[in-house]
Amino acid sequence: MATSLIIFLLATVFCLFAGLIRSFDSLDSTVINESDLTHRINALLPQTQCGKCQYDGCQPYARAIARGKADINRCPPGGDESIEHIAALLGRDSLPLHTETVAEKQSMLALIDEELCIGCVKCIQACPVDAILGAAKQIHTVIERSCTGCELCIAPCPVDCISMTEVNVEIKKWVWTKPPSLHELSP
Ligand code: SF4
Ligand code: SF4
Ligand code: SF4
Numbered sequence: 001m002a003t004s005l006i007i008f009l010l011a012t013v014f015c016l017f018a019g020l021i022r023s024f025d026s027l028d029s030t031v032i033n034e035s036d037l038t039h040r041i042n043a044l045l046p047q048t049q050c051g052k053c054q055y056d057g058c059q060p061y062a063r064a065i066a067r068g069k070a071d072i073n074r075c076p077p078g079g080d081e082s083i084e085h086i087a088a089l090l091g092r093d094s095l096p097l098h099t100e101t102v103a104e105k106q107s108m109l110a111l112i113d114e115e116l117c118i119g120c121v122k123c124i125q126a127c128p129v130d131a132i133l134g135a136a137k138q139i140h141t142v143i144e145r146s147c148t149g150c151e152l153c154i155a156p157c158p159v160d161c162i163s164m165t166e167v168n169v170e171i172k173k174w175v176w177t178k179p180p181s182l183h184e185l186s187p
Helices: 002-042 058-066 078-092 099-105 122-126
Strands: 109-112 162-164
Touching: 002 058, 002 078
Parallel strands: none
Antiparallel strands: 109 162
16 A cells, blocks of 8 residues: 555656656747747848837847737838848738838938037947947048938937938949848748
């Protein structure tokens, strides 16, 4: 009788232990899958880090998509191309760019009024893509080919000498469409 009881108790402990390990395993794979998916989605975003998607950058936005907490159509710099690639990755239908952000898709460029610039370097610190040239107490200027039009430099400027202007697409500013990444090409 005592032997049966011990065997029963051992079997119960074993089952509980096995169940615990299984649940850890599935938790692990959920975390890994989400992390992998975030990485793959992030690779399809333009890395402008402009915050137009209402997230702190491309990676947080990618993570929100991976968790099903954000639509795939919130990135104006990425536009239709990014949306289509993300939709294909997730096996979903593509969407039009979110209506409130469509207007922002127009290419814009920051311009600094050099007469007013006091060289405080606050715009340089705010620019996520290092598109501003300058140094303390020196006139600053925007590197046109690097500016993504994110407008993040405007608010920090204490003398309001930065404005946005529309960019006309011309041969010097035209760029090739970004080619697909390796994992998009793999079957
Ligand atoms: S709007 Fe697009 S480019 Fe800008 S931070 Fe969000 S995902 Fe990145
Ligand atoms: S210069 Fe201004 S608008 Fe252009 S990328 Fe930098 S922060 Fe954005
Ligand atoms: S934030 Fe304005 S004033 Fe300061 S360096 Fe930039 S452009 Fe000049």
